[in-house]
Amino acid sequence: MVRNVKVDVRNAINHGGVFYKIVNGSPVIEFQYVKNRKTQILHMPIYEFDELIDKSFAAAGAIILGLATFFNNHKNLFEVNLSEKLFIPFSLLALELSIPDARCRSISDIPNNKQINIDMYIKNTDRGYIHEMAIMVSLMVYDRYSDYDQYMIFFSNERLQSSWIRFTNTEVSQMLSDTENFDRVLKQVIDRGDSVVWSPSTEEMDLNEIKYFRFPNFKNETYSINHVEDASIEGRKRLKAHLYIGDIDTREEIIKNIRESIDWLKHLKNVPSPIFPVKNGKMEADSVYLNVYRKDTRKNKATIPSNKNFVCKVDYNIDGKTTLKHGGIGGKIWNQLSRETIDNLLIAWSSSRYRKITKKKIGRNDACSCGSGKKNKKSCLI
Structure with a gap:
């Protein structure tokens, strides 16, 4: 882990400046930082910076995997009340909601059980997929926390404006108990303006x-x-x-x-x-x-x-x-x-x-x- 830490790059990112430039016809990242009271400049090809990040992530991932394995093998050391509305139970639920093509980045709520907010990062920006994901997430969250008035799911992607869908408690309950059709519930959500799902940008760019x-x-x-x-x-x-x-x-x-x-x-x-x-x-x-x-x-x-x-x-x-x-x-x-x-x-x-x-x-x-x-x-x- 320590071998992959470049102090000068870290200082440039946190305290100096980072610029994208073309040098001798090739794209590079320019890092500006202060060392020994003098301004220094480091040019690094993009592929080299990507390798540096990959190595850092690999080392960090190994540490996280080791910690996760330890916690999994020693569950008796930890007691978490999953029904509590606190950071740790919310974080554990976020892990359950995450799959390879969609990641739950955070869960938060509004006091007095008014609304629970679920922030999802997605790779697939198809409108139909977003609707299906919203229904699935709302059902899973309701199964754990069934006393919120509203269930708000946010969706983000590099090529998508922030989108969201909000269900009422009654709607999620009806879908979960099969007393109401998914498509009918989704239509009434859209009709009342509780759904904003943008089309992704398809403009070609670097x-x-x-x-x-x-x-x-x-x-x-x-x-x-x-x-x-x-x-x-x-x-x-x-x-x-x-x-x-x-x-x-x-x-x-x-x-x-x-x-x-x-x-x-x-x-x-x-x-x-x-x-x-x-x-x-x-x-x-x-x-x-x-x-x-x-x-x-x-x-x-x-x-x-x-x-x-x-x-x-x-x-x-x-x-x-x-x-x-x-x-x-x-x-x-x-x-x-x-x-x-x-x-x-x-x-x-x-x-x-x-x-x-x-x-x-x-x-x-x-x-x-x-x-x-x-x-x-x-x-x-x-």
Whole structure:
């Protein structure tokens, strides 16, 4: 086990950076970490990293198998009340629900026996299979815990949006006692909206690239950018990030840093989503959303006026038309921010002292300055 532990790789994963890159025409994983107070870079071919993971899993699997064998041979040392609604009984039931093509990842419940939740990972994403699996799981869980009002089964897969089916106690009881047909119960569940099962994505893509892809960070003497995320939709490439400007406190300098940050961010490549179609590639981003702070701290990330670390929210759109309502936050907080539009930037300042005051008054029927495209009386004036 110890032989297969690469400390440098572990440090890069936990504290440094991991990037998917093409080096000399071959895909590699780049690990960045600090050793002896110096930044180090390690390039590892994907097949070599996969072998490393496989060896680690094999060693861990051998240890788990040994422990499982010991526990199985010494059952008298352990007493577990399987009827209890605690972590260990739930975990043991999760093992019983797991088969080669479907794995129960967790079981939890809502107090007062309102609902039990079963989280299943599945390989087969066929809708009919999911329905059959939901019925089978609900029956097995009901056989152990028959006093919940509802039985909620979640399904996930790399190519499937989160799907779920929920049965009532009466429905599961009827199916178990054969007093009601499975198909009829399933139909009434679907008809009342207690079933959301998506079709899987079939778009061709490099799943290895998606698996190892990570956006880079940026830092210079003036500001830094991190926490870059993809928020793209089918017809629009959208990126969001955090910008840290330190002690800069003049409006002009802040806006200059915002513009430079957007120029860097909007040219970043994003990768496809494995579960639904999104606009992706090296083309310029249609939208960039920034949360601007002073310091990069673990806390103090709330986008509210009372947070002294928060400077502003920025909504950049290539066509000047925002796709976010109230900047993506609650309308009550949004209305507390001091907003202005500069070209194709909508900036919502935490303090009005940064906003440039103009003499022109926006009428009720004029276009709102937030860029929503609506009249002022139907947008921010509300």
